[in-house]
Amino acid sequence: MNLPVATTRIQKRNVGLIAEAALEVFSSNGFRGATVDQIAREAGLSKPNLLYYFPSKEAIHTYLLSTLMDTWLDPLREVDEGGDPLDEILAYVQRKLELSRERPRESRLFANEILHGASNILPLLETDLKSLVDEKAALIQGWMDAGRIKPANPHHLIFSIWSLTQHYADFDVQVRAVLGSAAGDPFPDAEDYLATMFTRLLRPD
Known part of the structure:
Protein backbone atom coordinates (compact mmCIF):
# COMPACT_ATOMS: atom_id res chain seq x y z
CA MET A 1 0.00 0.00 0.00
CA ASN A 2 1.30 3.47 -0.89
CA LEU A 3 1.57 5.65 2.20
CA PRO A 4 0.45 9.30 1.99
CA VAL A 5 3.02 12.02 1.45
CA ALA A 6 4.19 13.04 4.93
CA THR A 7 7.77 14.22 5.27
CA THR A 8 7.49 17.51 7.15
CA ARG A 9 6.16 18.03 10.67
CA ILE A 10 3.03 19.75 9.32
CA GLN A 11 2.40 16.98 6.80
CA LYS A 12 2.73 14.31 9.48
CA ARG A 13 0.40 16.29 11.72
CA ASN A 14 -2.19 16.54 8.95
CA VAL A 15 -2.02 12.82 8.19
CA GLY A 16 -2.55 12.20 11.92
CA LEU A 17 -5.53 14.58 11.97
CA ILE A 18 -7.06 12.84 8.95
CA ALA A 19 -6.55 9.38 10.45
CA GLU A 20 -8.13 10.41 13.77
CA ALA A 21 -11.05 12.10 11.99
CA GLU A 42 -13.86 16.44 11.45
CA ALA A 43 -10.14 16.93 10.76
CA GLY A 44 -10.49 20.70 10.45
CA LEU A 45 -9.03 20.66 6.95
CA SER A 46 -10.34 21.70 3.56
CA LYS A 47 -11.39 18.93 1.19
CA PRO A 48 -8.63 19.81 -1.34
CA ASN A 49 -6.07 19.72 1.48
CA LEU A 50 -7.25 16.27 2.54
CA LEU A 51 -7.17 15.03 -1.06
CA TYR A 52 -3.52 16.11 -1.30
CA TYR A 53 -2.73 13.27 1.15
CA PHE A 54 -5.39 10.74 0.17
CA PRO A 55 -7.00 10.56 -3.29
CA SER A 56 -10.24 8.95 -2.10
CA LYS A 57 -12.34 7.72 0.80
CA GLU A 58 -11.20 4.19 -0.04
CA ALA A 59 -7.54 5.21 0.32
CA ILE A 60 -8.17 6.74 3.76
CA HIS A 61 -10.08 3.64 4.90
CA THR A 62 -7.41 1.22 3.70
CA TYR A 63 -4.64 3.28 5.29
CA LEU A 64 -6.47 3.46 8.59
CA LEU A 65 -7.20 -0.27 8.72
CA SER A 66 -3.66 -1.18 7.72
CA THR A 67 -1.98 1.06 10.27
CA LEU A 68 -4.27 -0.17 13.05
CA MET A 69 -3.71 -3.86 12.29
CA ASP A 70 -0.56 -4.07 14.42
CA THR A 71 -2.43 -2.63 17.40
CA TRP A 72 -5.13 -5.24 16.92
CA LEU A 73 -2.66 -8.14 16.65
CA ASP A 74 -0.29 -7.14 19.46
CA PRO A 75 -2.29 -8.80 22.30
CA LEU A 76 -2.13 -12.17 20.52
CA ARG A 77 1.56 -11.74 19.74
CA GLU A 78 2.19 -11.35 23.48
CA VAL A 79 0.97 -14.88 24.29
CA ASP A 80 4.24 -16.38 25.56
CA GLU A 81 5.30 -19.95 24.89
CA GLY A 82 7.34 -19.92 28.11
CA GLY A 83 4.49 -18.83 30.38
CA ASP A 84 1.89 -20.86 32.23
CA PRO A 85 -0.72 -21.81 29.58
CA LEU A 86 -3.83 -20.83 31.53
CA ASP A 87 -2.24 -17.60 32.77
CA GLU A 88 -1.24 -16.69 29.21
CA ILE A 89 -4.73 -17.27 27.82
CA LEU A 90 -6.40 -15.34 30.65
CA ALA A 91 -3.93 -12.49 30.14
CA TYR A 92 -4.85 -12.46 26.45
CA VAL A 93 -8.54 -12.23 27.36
CA GLN A 94 -7.73 -9.32 29.67
CA ARG A 95 -5.72 -7.50 27.00
CA LYS A 96 -8.53 -7.91 24.48
CA LEU A 97 -11.04 -6.52 26.97
CA GLU A 98 -8.74 -3.57 27.62
CA LEU A 99 -8.64 -2.86 23.86
CA SER A 100 -12.44 -2.94 23.74
CA ARG A 101 -12.60 -0.56 26.68
CA GLU A 102 -9.89 1.85 25.54
CA ARG A 103 -10.29 1.69 21.75
CA PRO A 104 -13.94 0.92 20.98
CA ARG A 105 -13.89 2.93 17.75
CA GLU A 106 -11.13 0.72 16.35
CA SER A 107 -13.14 -2.39 17.23
CA ARG A 108 -16.24 -1.04 15.51
CA LEU A 109 -14.18 -0.03 12.47
CA PHE A 110 -12.91 -3.59 12.04
CA ALA A 111 -16.35 -5.07 12.73
CA ASN A 112 -17.92 -2.89 10.02
CA GLU A 113 -15.20 -3.87 7.56
CA ILE A 114 -15.64 -7.59 8.24
CA LEU A 115 -19.44 -7.39 8.04
CA HIS A 116 -19.13 -5.85 4.58
CA GLY A 117 -16.78 -8.49 3.19
CA ALA A 118 -13.41 -7.07 4.29
CA SER A 119 -12.56 -6.04 0.73
CA ASN A 120 -10.03 -3.45 1.93
CA ILE A 121 -8.09 -5.72 4.30
CA LEU A 122 -8.73 -9.26 3.04
CA PRO A 123 -5.08 -9.67 1.94
CA LEU A 124 -3.95 -8.79 5.49
CA LEU A 125 -6.47 -11.21 7.01
CA GLU A 126 -5.26 -13.99 4.72
CA THR A 127 -1.57 -13.34 5.45
CA ASP A 128 -0.59 -11.47 8.64
CA LEU A 129 -3.65 -12.43 10.69
CA LYS A 130 -3.86 -16.02 9.49
CA SER A 131 -0.16 -16.75 10.05
CA LEU A 132 -0.25 -15.31 13.58
CA VAL A 133 -3.44 -17.17 14.53
CA ASP A 134 -2.08 -20.42 13.09
CA GLU A 135 1.14 -19.95 15.07
CA LYS A 136 -0.66 -19.33 18.37
CA ALA A 137 -3.20 -22.10 17.69
CA ALA A 138 -0.31 -24.53 17.24
CA LEU A 139 1.17 -23.33 20.55
CA ILE A 140 -2.15 -23.80 22.34
CA GLN A 141 -2.58 -27.23 20.75
CA GLY A 142 0.86 -28.18 22.08
CA TRP A 143 -0.18 -27.15 25.59
CA MET A 144 -3.32 -29.24 25.23
CA ASP A 145 -1.44 -32.26 23.91
CA ALA A 146 0.90 -32.02 26.90
CA GLY A 147 -2.07 -32.02 29.28
CA ARG A 148 -1.31 -28.54 30.57
CA ILE A 149 -4.80 -27.30 29.67
CA LYS A 150 -7.93 -29.18 28.70
CA PRO A 151 -8.42 -30.04 25.02
CA ALA A 152 -10.49 -27.76 22.80
CA ASN A 153 -10.26 -26.58 19.21
CA PRO A 154 -7.56 -23.87 19.48
CA HIS A 155 -8.74 -21.81 16.51
CA HIS A 156 -12.29 -21.70 17.84
CA LEU A 157 -10.97 -20.88 21.29
CA ILE A 158 -9.30 -17.80 19.82
CA PHE A 159 -12.47 -16.92 17.87
CA SER A 160 -14.52 -17.17 21.06
CA ILE A 161 -12.13 -14.82 22.88
CA TRP A 162 -12.50 -12.31 20.06
CA SER A 163 -16.29 -12.45 20.08
CA LEU A 164 -16.69 -12.37 23.86
CA THR A 165 -14.33 -9.46 24.39
CA VAL A 175 -24.77 -3.84 26.96
CA ARG A 176 -25.32 -0.61 28.89
CA ALA A 177 -29.03 -0.47 28.02
CA VAL A 178 -29.62 -4.01 29.29
CA LEU A 179 -27.53 -3.58 32.45
CA GLY A 180 -29.00 -0.17 33.24
CA SER A 181 -27.25 3.00 34.35
CA ALA A 182 -27.04 1.83 37.97
CA ALA A 183 -24.70 -1.00 36.92
CA GLY A 184 -21.94 1.45 36.02
CA ASP A 185 -18.85 0.28 34.18
CA PRO A 186 -19.48 -3.23 32.74
CA PHE A 187 -15.83 -4.14 32.22
CA PRO A 188 -14.78 -5.27 35.74
CA ASP A 189 -17.67 -7.75 35.93
CA ALA A 190 -17.00 -8.84 32.35
CA GLU A 191 -13.36 -9.53 33.18
CA ASP A 192 -14.30 -11.58 36.26
CA TYR A 193 -16.93 -13.52 34.33
CA LEU A 194 -14.70 -14.33 31.36
CA ALA A 195 -11.78 -15.31 33.60
CA THR A 196 -14.05 -17.72 35.49
CA MET A 197 -15.53 -19.14 32.29
CA PHE A 198 -12.20 -19.77 30.55
CA THR A 199 -10.63 -21.13 33.74
CA ARG A 200 -13.43 -23.70 34.05
CA LEU A 201 -13.10 -24.55 30.37
CA LEU A 202 -9.34 -24.99 30.32
CA ARG A 203 -8.01 -25.83 33.80
CA PRO A 204 -6.83 -29.47 33.89
CA ASP A 205 -8.66 -31.81 36.26
Whole structure:
Protein backbone atom coordinates (compact mmCIF):
# COMPACT_ATOMS: atom_id res chain seq x y z
CA MET A 1 0.00 0.00 0.00
CA ASN A 2 1.30 3.47 -0.89
CA LEU A 3 1.57 5.65 2.20
CA PRO A 4 0.45 9.30 1.99
CA VAL A 5 3.02 12.02 1.45
CA ALA A 6 4.19 13.04 4.93
CA THR A 7 7.77 14.22 5.27
CA THR A 8 7.49 17.51 7.15
CA ARG A 9 6.16 18.03 10.67
CA ILE A 10 3.03 19.75 9.32
CA GLN A 11 2.40 16.98 6.80
CA LYS A 12 2.73 14.31 9.48
CA ARG A 13 0.40 16.29 11.72
CA ASN A 14 -2.19 16.54 8.95
CA VAL A 15 -2.02 12.82 8.19
CA GLY A 16 -2.55 12.20 11.92
CA LEU A 17 -5.53 14.58 11.97
CA ILE A 18 -7.06 12.84 8.95
CA ALA A 19 -6.55 9.38 10.45
CA GLU A 20 -8.13 10.41 13.77
CA ALA A 21 -11.05 12.10 11.99
CA ALA A 22 -11.55 9.10 9.72
CA LEU A 23 -11.59 6.75 12.71
CA GLU A 24 -14.39 8.80 14.26
CA VAL A 25 -16.41 9.08 11.05
CA PHE A 26 -15.98 5.49 9.87
CA SER A 27 -16.66 3.96 13.29
CA SER A 28 -19.83 6.07 13.65
CA ASN A 29 -21.21 5.84 10.11
CA GLY A 30 -19.57 2.80 8.55
CA PHE A 31 -17.67 2.95 5.27
CA ARG A 32 -20.75 3.45 3.12
CA GLY A 33 -22.19 6.19 5.31
CA ALA A 34 -18.95 8.15 5.55
CA THR A 35 -17.90 10.86 3.10
CA VAL A 36 -14.67 12.70 2.37
CA ASP A 37 -16.44 15.95 3.27
CA GLN A 38 -17.33 14.60 6.74
CA ILE A 39 -13.75 13.47 7.34
CA ALA A 40 -12.34 16.80 6.19
CA ARG A 41 -14.71 18.69 8.51
CA GLU A 42 -13.86 16.44 11.45
CA ALA A 43 -10.14 16.93 10.76
CA GLY A 44 -10.49 20.70 10.45
CA LEU A 45 -9.03 20.66 6.95
CA SER A 46 -10.34 21.70 3.56
CA LYS A 47 -11.39 18.93 1.19
CA PRO A 48 -8.63 19.81 -1.34
CA ASN A 49 -6.07 19.72 1.48
CA LEU A 50 -7.25 16.27 2.54
CA LEU A 51 -7.17 15.03 -1.06
CA TYR A 52 -3.52 16.11 -1.30
CA TYR A 53 -2.73 13.27 1.15
CA PHE A 54 -5.39 10.74 0.17
CA PRO A 55 -7.00 10.56 -3.29
CA SER A 56 -10.24 8.95 -2.10
CA LYS A 57 -12.34 7.72 0.80
CA GLU A 58 -11.20 4.19 -0.04
CA ALA A 59 -7.54 5.21 0.32
CA ILE A 60 -8.17 6.74 3.76
CA HIS A 61 -10.08 3.64 4.90
CA THR A 62 -7.41 1.22 3.70
CA TYR A 63 -4.64 3.28 5.29
CA LEU A 64 -6.47 3.46 8.59
CA LEU A 65 -7.20 -0.27 8.72
CA SER A 66 -3.66 -1.18 7.72
CA THR A 67 -1.98 1.06 10.27
CA LEU A 68 -4.27 -0.17 13.05
CA MET A 69 -3.71 -3.86 12.29
CA ASP A 70 -0.56 -4.07 14.42
CA THR A 71 -2.43 -2.63 17.40
CA TRP A 72 -5.13 -5.24 16.92
CA LEU A 73 -2.66 -8.14 16.65
CA ASP A 74 -0.29 -7.14 19.46
CA PRO A 75 -2.29 -8.80 22.30
CA LEU A 76 -2.13 -12.17 20.52
CA ARG A 77 1.56 -11.74 19.74
CA GLU A 78 2.19 -11.35 23.48
CA VAL A 79 0.97 -14.88 24.29
CA ASP A 80 4.24 -16.38 25.56
CA GLU A 81 5.30 -19.95 24.89
CA GLY A 82 7.34 -19.92 28.11
CA GLY A 83 4.49 -18.83 30.38
CA ASP A 84 1.89 -20.86 32.23
CA PRO A 85 -0.72 -21.81 29.58
CA LEU A 86 -3.83 -20.83 31.53
CA ASP A 87 -2.24 -17.60 32.77
CA GLU A 88 -1.24 -16.69 29.21
CA ILE A 89 -4.73 -17.27 27.82
CA LEU A 90 -6.40 -15.34 30.65
CA ALA A 91 -3.93 -12.49 30.14
CA TYR A 92 -4.85 -12.46 26.45
CA VAL A 93 -8.54 -12.23 27.36
CA GLN A 94 -7.73 -9.32 29.67
CA ARG A 95 -5.72 -7.50 27.00
CA LYS A 96 -8.53 -7.91 24.48
CA LEU A 97 -11.04 -6.52 26.97
CA GLU A 98 -8.74 -3.57 27.62
CA LEU A 99 -8.64 -2.86 23.86
CA SER A 100 -12.44 -2.94 23.74
CA ARG A 101 -12.60 -0.56 26.68
CA GLU A 102 -9.89 1.85 25.54
CA ARG A 103 -10.29 1.69 21.75
CA PRO A 104 -13.94 0.92 20.98
CA ARG A 105 -13.89 2.93 17.75
CA GLU A 106 -11.13 0.72 16.35
CA SER A 107 -13.14 -2.39 17.23
CA ARG A 108 -16.24 -1.04 15.51
CA LEU A 109 -14.18 -0.03 12.47
CA PHE A 110 -12.91 -3.59 12.04
CA ALA A 111 -16.35 -5.07 12.73
CA ASN A 112 -17.92 -2.89 10.02
CA GLU A 113 -15.20 -3.87 7.56
CA ILE A 114 -15.64 -7.59 8.24
CA LEU A 115 -19.44 -7.39 8.04
CA HIS A 116 -19.13 -5.85 4.58
CA GLY A 117 -16.78 -8.49 3.19
CA ALA A 118 -13.41 -7.07 4.29
CA SER A 119 -12.56 -6.04 0.73
CA ASN A 120 -10.03 -3.45 1.93
CA ILE A 121 -8.09 -5.72 4.30
CA LEU A 122 -8.73 -9.26 3.04
CA PRO A 123 -5.08 -9.67 1.94
CA LEU A 124 -3.95 -8.79 5.49
CA LEU A 125 -6.47 -11.21 7.01
CA GLU A 126 -5.26 -13.99 4.72
CA THR A 127 -1.57 -13.34 5.45
CA ASP A 128 -0.59 -11.47 8.64
CA LEU A 129 -3.65 -12.43 10.69
CA LYS A 130 -3.86 -16.02 9.49
CA SER A 131 -0.16 -16.75 10.05
CA LEU A 132 -0.25 -15.31 13.58
CA VAL A 133 -3.44 -17.17 14.53
CA ASP A 134 -2.08 -20.42 13.09
CA GLU A 135 1.14 -19.95 15.07
CA LYS A 136 -0.66 -19.33 18.37
CA ALA A 137 -3.20 -22.10 17.69
CA ALA A 138 -0.31 -24.53 17.24
CA LEU A 139 1.17 -23.33 20.55
CA ILE A 140 -2.15 -23.80 22.34
CA GLN A 141 -2.58 -27.23 20.75
CA GLY A 142 0.86 -28.18 22.08
CA TRP A 143 -0.18 -27.15 25.59
CA MET A 144 -3.32 -29.24 25.23
CA ASP A 145 -1.44 -32.26 23.91
CA ALA A 146 0.90 -32.02 26.90
CA GLY A 147 -2.07 -32.02 29.28
CA ARG A 148 -1.31 -28.54 30.57
CA ILE A 149 -4.80 -27.30 29.67
CA LYS A 150 -7.93 -29.18 28.70
CA PRO A 151 -8.42 -30.04 25.02
CA ALA A 152 -10.49 -27.76 22.80
CA ASN A 153 -10.26 -26.58 19.21
CA PRO A 154 -7.56 -23.87 19.48
CA HIS A 155 -8.74 -21.81 16.51
CA HIS A 156 -12.29 -21.70 17.84
CA LEU A 157 -10.97 -20.88 21.29
CA ILE A 158 -9.30 -17.80 19.82
CA PHE A 159 -12.47 -16.92 17.87
CA SER A 160 -14.52 -17.17 21.06
CA ILE A 161 -12.13 -14.82 22.88
CA TRP A 162 -12.50 -12.31 20.06
CA SER A 163 -16.29 -12.45 20.08
CA LEU A 164 -16.69 -12.37 23.86
CA THR A 165 -14.33 -9.46 24.39
CA GLN A 166 -15.07 -7.31 21.33
CA HIS A 167 -18.80 -7.57 22.07
CA TYR A 168 -18.31 -4.98 24.81
CA ALA A 169 -17.05 -2.45 22.25
CA ASP A 170 -19.18 -3.31 19.24
CA PHE A 171 -22.43 -3.63 21.24
CA ASP A 172 -21.64 -1.13 23.98
CA VAL A 173 -25.00 0.64 23.69
CA GLN A 174 -26.88 -2.66 24.00
CA VAL A 175 -24.77 -3.84 26.96
CA ARG A 176 -25.32 -0.61 28.89
CA ALA A 177 -29.03 -0.47 28.02
CA VAL A 178 -29.62 -4.01 29.29
CA LEU A 179 -27.53 -3.58 32.45
CA GLY A 180 -29.00 -0.17 33.24
CA SER A 181 -27.25 3.00 34.35
CA ALA A 182 -27.04 1.83 37.97
CA ALA A 183 -24.70 -1.00 36.92
CA GLY A 184 -21.94 1.45 36.02
CA ASP A 185 -18.85 0.28 34.18
CA PRO A 186 -19.48 -3.23 32.74
CA PHE A 187 -15.83 -4.14 32.22
CA PRO A 188 -14.78 -5.27 35.74
CA ASP A 189 -17.67 -7.75 35.93
CA ALA A 190 -17.00 -8.84 32.35
CA GLU A 191 -13.36 -9.53 33.18
CA ASP A 192 -14.30 -11.58 36.26
CA TYR A 193 -16.93 -13.52 34.33
CA LEU A 194 -14.70 -14.33 31.36
CA ALA A 195 -11.78 -15.31 33.60
CA THR A 196 -14.05 -17.72 35.49
CA MET A 197 -15.53 -19.14 32.29
CA PHE A 198 -12.20 -19.77 30.55
CA THR A 199 -10.63 -21.13 33.74
CA ARG A 200 -13.43 -23.70 34.05
CA LEU A 201 -13.10 -24.55 30.37
CA LEU A 202 -9.34 -24.99 30.32
CA ARG A 203 -8.01 -25.83 33.80
CA PRO A 204 -6.83 -29.47 33.89
CA ASP A 205 -8.66 -31.81 36.26
